[in-house]
Amino acid sequence: RKDVGILAMDIYFPPTSVQQEELEAYDGASKGKYTIGLGQDCMAFCTELEDVISMSLTVITSLLEKYQIDPKQIGRLEVGSETVIDKSKSIKTWLMQIFEECGNTDVEGVDSTNACYGGTAALFNCVNWVESSSWDGRYGVVVCTDSAVYAEGPARPTGGAGAIAMLIGPNAPISFESKYRGTHMTHVYDFYKPNLASEYPVVDGKLSQTCYLMALDSCYKHFCSKYEKFEGKQFSISDADYFVFHSPYNKLVQKSFARLYFNDFLRSASSVEKDGREKLEPFSTLTGDESYQNRELEKTSQQVAKHLYDEKVQPSTLLPKQIGNMYTASIYAAFASLLHNKHSTLVNQRVVMFSYGSGLSSTMFSFKLQEGQHPFSLSNIAAVLNVSEKLKARHVFTPEKFVETLKLMEHRYGAKDFVTSKDTSLLSPGTFYLTNVDHMYRRYYVKK
């Protein structure tokens, strides 16, 4: 099987959002903290009408319709999510409604969970299935769906919500270069959800940033050494056209790319020019641990890598800045932003992806891009994603309304016996929404 990878994509995010500039003022944070400090513009969130199940019903239905795929042609459906609605019943089983209706119950796959990494695990499962002897010739579908909400405090502006669906098969315009993968997995308490009665995580913000950067270094090291083994030459930033990162907030993405540049400097890679070498020289003797805490290094490396960041990273930052952290969907929404911005010039280019999930699990992997054939072409995927229109169609809520919504959702989490609002005016036609949860906790959804 040749060129197994992503044939088609679609994205859905709630139409309800809050502006970071307004939230900043409402929270009493200093001006610029969320917009410049964290690098975020806007944040999407679910009202009582939507959740991870409704968003994934919406995005899969849309994917199948827009690319005219018969649900019978799907042989595997994998879900990545860290938003727990039921401790036993997988999100995948709710999604089976779409396939059952068409007489297709022969669909493998369940949910994968580990913080923001579940989507990547789901994607690897699907790709491995298509490459394996158990593949039956049909397509795989991967859905990443999450609603990221935090308790009041510094983490709250780093929430977000959305779902991404990807169709997997051979001869894909976005294919995996599987032999170069680099993985780093360890046991840490940086971000976790031990309180089963609450949707909010327990988070050690500073530790989670350091864990993210350490994981990045380790994955990059493994990725480079595999590349070198197969290609017989050193890998550096100049061997990839774009770098796409899991994006909890944009500032961390800026720091991450600078960190890759610093790695290249330490490895004496040709990607680092004279100016960069001179400015980074004073930091060359820091130990690994010291280097994560050194603010001067952070600033200097961001500054010397800035021109490369603008070229290789910036085009993938649109949706994560506008929607916020979509957890499992975040890295794929970043990739969707790249397709949106650059689809006409991506042929034969290499995109390096870095997926991180707290706890922790992380992998660096890469895609090779081709134009592909309609409907599975880069230009058609960009048209279906329809990013500009979807962003324009959003409604901005006041911070008061946002906080009120989160309060209501706190009560609704794990609750039974309630009906949701009848006002669905903000949802566009084709959107699934929750109508009620009955006395047996059974959830009911309809399509607008």
Ligand code: ACO
């Ligand atoms: N203007 C411009 N910048 C400002 C301003 C201002 N007025 N005020 C602060 N800043 C900057 C700070 O300098 C800092 O940037 P820097 O790191 O480049 O120096 C940034 O804004 C953040 O401010 P801090 O005070 O350092 O951080 P804070 O205590 O507010 O918390 C954090 C930020 C840790 C990211 C918090 O939002 C959090 O815990 N988020 C959730 C955890 C997370 O997303 N972790 C990432 C990986 S794990 C995952 O994906 C869930």
